[in-house]
Amino acid sequence: MHFCPSLLCLAGQLTVGTCEIVMLNRDSSVPRRTIARQTARCACRRGQIAGTTRARPACVDARIVRSRQWCEMAPCLEGEICSLLFNRSGWTCTRGSGRIKTVTPLPKEPS
Amino acid sequence: MRIVMVTSPCTPFPVLWLVQFLLWFHNHGPQPTEAIPPCPTPCTCSNQASRVICTRKSLDQVPNSISDNTRYLNLQENSIQVIKSDTFRHLRHLEILQLSKNHIRQIEVGAFNGLPNLNTLELFDNRLTVVPTQAFDYLSKLRELWLRNNPIETLPAFAFNRIPSLRRLDLGELRKLDFISEAAFEGLENLRFLNLGMCGLKDIPNLAPLVRLEELELSGNQLGIVRPGSFQGLVSLRKLWLMHSKVSVIERNAFDDLKILEELNLSHNSLHSLPHDLFTPLHQLERVHLNHNPWVCNCDVLWLSWWLKETVPSNTTCCARCHAPPGLKGKYIGELDQTHFTCYAPVIVEPPTDLNVTEGMAAELKCRTGTSMTSVNWFTPNGTLMTHGSYRVRISVLHDGTLNFTNVTVQDTGQYTCMVTNSAGNTTATAVLNVSASDSSNGYSYFTTVTVETVETVRGEDTKSAGQYVNETYIEFPNPTVRRELDGRPGTTISPSLSSLSSLSSKANKADNSVTSVIDVTNIPGLDDVMKTTKIIIGCFVAITFMAAVMLVVFYKLRKQHQLHKHHGPARAIEIVNVEDEIGAGAGSGISGGSTVNSGTAGEGTLRIHHPEVINLPNIGRTDTLNHYYKTHHFNNNVMGLNIGSEGMIPGGILSSKNQHGQDIPISCTSVPISTSNLLNTSGNGTNSNPSSMSPPLPMSLPMPTLGLHGSIKGFMGQNQNPQMEPLLFKGSSKENVQETQI
Numbered sequence: 087m088h089f090c091p092s093l094l095c096l097a098g099q100l101t102v103g104t105c106e107i108v109m110l111n112r113d114s115s116v117p118r119r120t121i122a123r124q125t126a127r128c129a130c131r132r133g134q135i136a137g138t139t140r141a142r143p144a145c146v147d148a149r150i151v152r153s154r155q156w157c158e159m160a161p162c163l164e165g166e167i168c169s170l171l172f173n174r175s176g177w178t179c180t181r182g183s184g185r186i187k188t189v190t191p192l193p194k195e196p197s
Numbered sequence: 198m199r200i201v202m203v204t205s206p207c208t209p210f211p212v213l214w215l216v217q218f219l220l221w222f223h224n225h226g227p228q229p230t231e232a233i234p235p236c237p238t239p240c241t242c243s244n245q246a247s248r249v250i251c252t253r254k255s256l257d258q259v260p261n262s263i264s265d266n267t268r269y270l271n272l273q274e275n276s277i278q279v280i281k282s283d284t285f286r287h288l289r290h291l292e293i294l295q296l297s298k299n300h301i302r303q304i305e306v307g308a309f310n311g312l313p314n315l316n317t318l319e320l321f322d323n324r325l326t327v328v329p330t331q332a333f334d335y336l337s338k339l340r341e342l343w344l345r346n347n348p349i350e351t352l353p354a355f356a357f358n359r360i361p362s363l364r365r366l367d368l369g370e371l372r373k374l375d376f377i378s379e380a381a382f383e384g385l386e387n388l389r390f391l392n393l394g395m396c397g398l399k400d401i402p403n404l405a406p407l408v409r410l411e412e413l414e415l416s417g418n419q420l421g422i423v424r425p426g427s428f429q430g431l432v433s434l435r436k437l438w439l440m441h442s443k444v445s446v447i448e449r450n451a452f453d454d455l456k457i458l459e460e461l462n463l464s465h466n467s468l469h470s471l472p473h474d475l476f477t478p479l480h481q482l483e484r485v486h487l488n489h490n491p492w493v494c495n496c497d498v499l500w501l502s503w504w505l506k507e508t509v510p511s512n513t514t515c516c517a518r519c520h521a522p523p524g525l526k527g528k529y530i531g532e533l534d535q536t537h538f539t540c541y542a543p544v545i546v547e548p549p550t551d552l553n554v555t556e557g558m559a560a561e562l563k564c565r566t567g568t569s570m571t572s573v574n575w576f577t578p579n580g581t582l583m584t585h586g587s588y589r590v591r592i593s594v595l596h597d598g599t600l601n602f603t604n605v606t607v608q609d610t611g612q613y614t615c616m617v618t619n620s621a622g623n624t625t626a627t628a629v630l631n632v633s634a635s636d637s638s639n640g641y642s643y644f645t646t647v648t649v650e651t652v653e654t655v656r657g658e659d660t661k662s663a664g665q666y667v668n669e670t671y672i673e674f675p676n677p678t679v680r681r682e683l684d685g686r687p688g689t690t691i692s693p694s695l696s697s698l699s700s701l702s703s704k705a706n707k708a709d710n711s712v713t714s715v716i717d718v719t720n721i722p723g724l725d726d727v728m729k730t731t732k733i734i735i736g737c738f739v740a741i742t743f744m745a746a747v748m749l750v751v752f753y754k755l756r757k758q759h760q761l762h763k764h765h766g767p768a769r770a771i772e773i774v775n776v777e778d779e780i781g782a783g784a785g786s787g788i789s790g791g792s793t794v795n796s797g798t799a800g801e802g803t804l805r806i807h808h809p810e811v812i813n814l815p816n817i818g819r820t821d822t823l824n825h826y827y828k829t830h831h832f833n834n835n836v837m838g839l840n841i842g843s844e845g846m847i848p849g850g851i852l853s854s855k856n857q858h859g860q861d862i863p864i865s866c867t868s869v870p871i872s873t874s875n876l877l878n879t880s881g882n883g884t885n886s887n888p889s890s891m892s893p894p895l896p897m898s899l900p901m902p903t904l905g906l907h908g909s910i911k912g913f914m915g916q917n918q919n920p921q922m923e924p925l926l927f928k929g930s931s932k933e934n935v936q937e938t939q940i
Contacts, residue, residue, distance in 0.1 A: 100641065102556070102634075108643075118652050125645040136644035143644060151644075176646075185652050192645040 100129035105136060105143035138189070140164070141179070151191075161189065234264035244268075247290070251275065259284050267291055273319075274298045279305065280332075286311035297343065298322040304329035314338055321345035321367065328352060333359045345392065346370040352377040352402075358384035365390040369414065377402040394418070394438070405430030416440040416462070424596075425450040425586020436460040440486070447471055448596050449572055449585040453478045462486040464516070469493045473500050473572040473619050476508075483508060487517035487530070494519035496540035497570035498530055499620040505531035535620075542622035543571045549600070549615060549628035556634045560605050564598040564615035564626060571619045573598035578611025605632045 100106060105128035113121045126143030128136035137146030138161040146159040154174035162168040162179035166187075169178050176190030236242035237260035240251035246264040249271070256275040263270065268290050277299040285291060291312050301323040309315065309332050316338050320329075325347040333339070339360045345367045352374065357363060361384050368374075369392040377398075382388070383406050391410055393402070395417035404410065410431055420442045428434065434455050444466040451472075452458065458479050468490040476482055485505075492498060501517075509531075517530040525537065547565035554560045564573055575583040575594055585594045591603050600613060614627045 109645075120648075120650045122648045122650070123645070124648070125643055127641045127643050129641050136642040138644065138646065145642075183652070185650065187648055187650045189646050189648045192647060 100127065102129050103131060103145055104129060105145065107143060137161070156189075156191075162187075234266060235262055236264070237262050263288060265290070269293045271295045272299065276300050278324075279303045280308040281305050282307040283310050284308055289313060291315055293317045293319075295319040296323070300324055302326070304332045306331040307334070308332040309336055310334075312336060317341040317343075319343040320347070323347050325349055326373075328356045330356050330359065333357070336360055336362075338362060341365040341367075343367045344371070346372075348373045350375060352381040354378040354380035355383050356381050360384075361386055363388055367392045368396065369394045371396045374398070379403045380406075382406050390414075401427040404428065407431060409433050412436040412438075414438045416442060418442045420444050421446070423447045423451045425453060427451065428454045431455060432457070434458055435481075438462045439466070441465045443467060445469070446569075447475065449475070449569070450478075451475070451586070453584065453586055455479060457481045460484040460486075463490065465489040467491060469521075470495075470497045470570050471501055472570050473497070476504055485509075485516065490517065491520035492517050492530060493521045494525040494528065494530065494533055494537070495522070496538045496620055497568060499533060499535060499538065499540065502530050502533040503620070540619070540621035543567065543617040543619045543624050545615070545617055545624055545626050548626035549613065551629045551631070553631045553633065554605055556605060556607055556632055558605055560602040560609075560630060562600040562613050562615070562628055562630065564600065564617065566598060566617045568619075569596065571617045574616045574618070575600045576614040576616065578609075578613065602630075605630070607632050607634050 105126050107124060108127045109123070109125040111123045126136055126138075128134075128143060128145050130136060130145035133148055134145040135148040135151050137144060137151055137159045139146060139159055141161065141163050144159075150156070150159045155170070156174070156177040157168040157170055160168070161177055163181075166179040166181050169180070171177055171188065171190065176188060179187040179189070234246045236246055237249065237251065239254040239256065240249050240260065242249050242264070245266065247266050247268040249263055249267050249269065251260065251270075251272050253274045256272065256277060258277055259272060259280070263285075265287050267288050270285075270288070270291055270293070273295050275298075277296065278301060280296070280301060280303070282305040285294070285308075289311060292314050294309075294312070294315055294317070297319040298321075301320065302325060304320075304325070308329070309318070313335065315336055318336070318339060318341065321343045322345070325344070326349060328344065328349060330353070336359070339362055342357075342360065342363055342365070346369070349368075349371045350373045352368070356378070357366065363385055364387060366385065366388055372395070374396045379402075381402060382391075382404060385407055387409055388407050389409060389411045391404075391407065391412070392414040394414040398415070398418040398420065401415065401420060401423070404413070404427075408430060411433055413431070413434055413436070416438045417440070420439070421444065423439070423444055423446070425448055428437075428451075431454060435457060437455065437458060437460070440462050444463065445468065447463075447468065449472040452461070452475065456478070459481050461479075461482060461484070464486040466489070468487075470493055476485070485508075487501075505517075512531075519525040519528045519530065519533075525533070543566050545564060546567055547563045549562035549564055552560055552562065562575075564575070566573070573585060573594060577583060577592075583589070583592065583594050583600065585596060585598075587594065591605075592609075593601050595601055598615065598617065600615065602609065609630060610632045612627055612629050614625050616623050616625045
């Protein structure tokens with residue numbers, strides 16, 4: 087489930103089991119807050135689907151995404167605590183230092 | 198000024214000097230400002246020294262004293278060996294510098310410094326072994342560089358990168374040249390003419406950076422085979438010379454990149470034939486020199502004959518003559534026609550076969566023909582045409598016609614047709630490539646996330662900001678069902694907060710469901726209130742339930758003991774202690790935990806619940822008064838009862854003054870419909886006279902003082918259910934009583 091460095095993913099060819107970030111918008115205009123919108127594309131094996139593991143795009147069990155039990159795909163970095171958002175609309179990664187990441191997956195992206 | 202200064206000490210001398218000065222000035226003053234600059238000794242100068250010619254003067258170094266005005270400097274045919282740094286530094290008008298036919302073997306770094314207007318630099322016929330790349334800095338107007346006939350051995354990467362202005366580069370006759378870097382011509386984007394003739398090249402170097410190259414001289418090399426892609430990038434090339442280059446084979450599609458080629462010279466080579474339709478992509482081609490090649494005239498050159506007749510009808514006899522077969526020897530190709538041969542459509546010797554491969558593997562679809570002079574085209578499933586040399590990342594057509602995949606993908610699946618053409622017609626063969634995604638699902642999946650990351654420096658705010666986050670996210674991506682709920686009933690008792698939420702969510706909804714902007718919802722005051730109220734209600738409910746339970750238990754126990762010790766008056770105090778222990782074991786800290794005794798009011802023994810965790814021990818000094826009070830009023834009250842039932846004791850007078858301080862906890866419960874203090878009041882003295890006990894909720898911490906209520910429950914219970922206890926508790930003014938107060 088390694089992350090595909092862009093040079094090895096020439097011309098949109100992804101090795102099975104790898105992902106690449108195809109879109110990233112970052113807004114840091116507000117101090118102490120960053121809002122990033124990111125789309126990852128993954129070539130996953132059967133039964134898997136694009137998701138997030140350890141804060142990077144990765145293929146995860148399709149069941150996790152369908153059931154929206156986001157924390158089961160270990161989306162946070164080590165040392166962060168994952169908790170599901172209200173209504174399973176996403177998850178938060180909380181670090182002891184007061185850094186909170188709130189991540190909400192959007193509905194399917196029309197590629 | 199100087200004169201004035203000098204005058205004061207001694208007058209006669211300066212006056213003389215002044216006169217002399219004036220005289221001198223008179224004689225020499227109105228001189229012309231433009232002096233004719235000196236000409237360097239062995240040289241001849243003209244045009245006011247802007248042309249300096251020093252040819253054949255046996256100079257072994259560049260003469261000094263060359264005028265600043267020089268525009269043209271000719272140092273040809275001398276014996277200069279080294280060009281030193283800054284040699285021409287002052288010649289800022291120099292445009293042409295001729296150093297050819299010397300013995301230059303070294304050009305130092307900075308040798309051409311200070312020549313901003315130099316446009317032609319001639320260094321041919323010298324003894325340079327390397328390209329003096331380092332010396333080319335700052336030659337920003339250099340257009341022509343002549344390096345022909347130097348013993349240069351390599352053309353390293355970026356050899357000419359510093360002179361992008363170059364238009365003409367002469368690298369002919371570099372007979373020692375044996376290596377040309379792939380990036381040797383990088384940066385020469387303005388180059389129009391390149392001479393690489395007579396360099397002994399065995400391969401055509403990478404010329405792709407030369408996008409404006411118009412004329413390319415490659416004659417006199419040893420190329421042998423010209424392959425497709427050799428001229429990749431030369432989209433502006435108009436003239437290509439390949440004479441005397443021992444070319445024996447030109448592969449299919451070798452010239453496909455030269456879209457606007459006008460003139461092609463292939464004379465004096467070893468060509469027998471040319472692949473079918475080699476010139477078809479060259480729409481501008483109008484002059485082809487094919488003479489002096491051993492052409493074999495058969496069906497394979499028939500296309501060339503047609504092409505010549507069609508393209509240069511006036512001059513079909515100009516160039517190529519047949520060398521074989523003997524019957525056609527000496528005949529012009531342009532005069533051949535089909536009657537001379539019997540031609541057959543091409544045969545595909547090895548046609549492609551259907552292939553089943555898994556994704557990521559290499560694959561080959563063969564299409565081998567009997568002769569390489571046919572043309573081969575592949576039609577791919579998506580309709581594109583592939584030919585030899587056409588550039589795709591993973592797919593290529595090899596010279597033998599094979600379609601080669603380095604790494605198939607599922608998208609490559611489909612029918613591939615190869616079409617082989619010669620002058621007699623074409624033949625096709627089709628095969629199906631089936632790529633299966635062995636262990637992967639089809640295609641790609643996407644995952645789009647919006648991440649909001651904050652760093653809170655103040656730890657105390659963490660919880661607050663987290664709450665805020667939930668709000669934000671919720672608003673950004675409203676769940677449809679929740680939204681409906683919220684919109685559905687905006688008029689309930691807690692409507693203010695909910696409606697504000699729903700309005701926010703609908704706002705977010707308008708923003709296309711993928712809002713990246715964050716709506717700041719720092720405080721929704723209505724929601725807080727609702728939460729508070731709810732908590733109070735729950736807390737009080739629990740309290741009441743607990744109260745009832747404890748009441749029953751304690752009542753039962755006390756009653757039991759009372760019955761046991763009914764007739765043992767003197768021993769009562771000790772017995773009480775036992776009772777307390779039992780209660781303490783049962784309810785434990787639960788009873789005492791919630792109660793706080795305000796030390797300021799401790800004299801009166803008023804118990805107040807401030808905070809669930811804190812217990813302040815009362816000042817016990819005046820327990821006498823307490824006892825007295827209780828005794829005198831025959832008020833059957835456990836001291837605990839003071840917690841809540843304080844209002845009930847107003848008639849006692851002692852406590853009344855402190856009531857204002859002691860209201861916190863009872864008041865918190867008064868906001869609840871069934872207020873605990875209300876209950877107590879009514880059950881106690883029933884006066885209910887203190888209006889503050891019914892006051893609206895005061896701001897207080899929400900974690901309910903349920904434990905405090907336990908205490909009060911006990912008191913309440915003691916008040917009502919156990920009137921017989923009174924004598925037991927307060928008969929002796931001893932420490933035991935006080936301890937009980939703490940409980």
